[in-house]
Amino acid sequence: MTLSAEERYPVAEPRPAPTLADTGPLGEILEATRARHLPNRQGALADYIPELAAVEPDPFGLAIATVDGRLIATADAELPFTIQSVSKAFVYCIALELVGRDAVLERVGVEPSGDAFNAIVFDPHTNRPFNPMVNAGAITATAIIHQATGGHAFELILERLSAAAGRRLELDEAVYRSESDTGHRNRAIAHLLHNVGAIDGDVDAVLDAYFRQCSILVTACDLACMGATLSHIGENPITGRQVFDLTAVRNTLAVMFTCGMYDYSGHWAYDVGIPAKSGVGGGVVGVVNRQLAVGSFSPRLDAKDNSVRGVAAFKDLGEELGLHAFECSNIGSSYVSALLGAPQA
């Protein structure tokens, strides 16, 4: 008997609705952060994918999901947008789990590239993509999954991302078509990857899975839940489902820390100091290990292709909540716990 994709990769169980941010002290901080940066209209929409240039530019949503299963959200945190490069972190995690760290490292490195996400450049020492958070490395990770699943990469990716979000995610067909019709640069990268032996098999099928994974619709709440699943070492703290393998999560967070914000990653680590990943759809996810994750959505991008308001909000939240990995004041995890009150039963 042949199983359908739905049967092979069952639908994720729905998660409960978020608590609105005007309840509780952590919510108030989230709401105040949003209010502070809402008037900022700097930056521009990504326009190299025609469909992205047509999105509504003004929404701004923030959400926090905690490892004890709370989800706190502001207005706009349940508006859908395409995940774009935020998918790269989760897809890398799946690739690690499927074939193991050594096989993945043979095909894609873990060094920051210092270049733009779509740079057509490989590590000169290895002739492999620098890391899985830029397009070349991400297409390689998708190729690994394509090979390991016998051509079912997208079904598996959609199922795992849905399980991490705690609800069934869907594809934005129009963005997928737009990206697939205009993705000549990614095609060039994929064919070069094939040429250097980093990917093999059907290049077009791998690219199709990559374009689809970038066009999955998510919300800021979804990103917070997906991040909290990494923060909670692979278990979705809201649905209780084990989604990712523990060791794969550790390796993924390490690469998000050093490479997640493109060629702004060094500055981000310095100022915000948490593993994160952004996408040209305007999403950013930031993970505070064993505590919480923040999801943000605001589509206008800065010169490094990160969300303008997203970066500003993370800087403020990081400062206010003491989220930096090397925070040396007394705030940090105990402060966030105090703000949240007693853990949920």
Ligand code: GLN
């Ligand atoms: N789909 C986009 C691309 O491949 C993703 C880029 C991004 O979010 N930085 O170009």
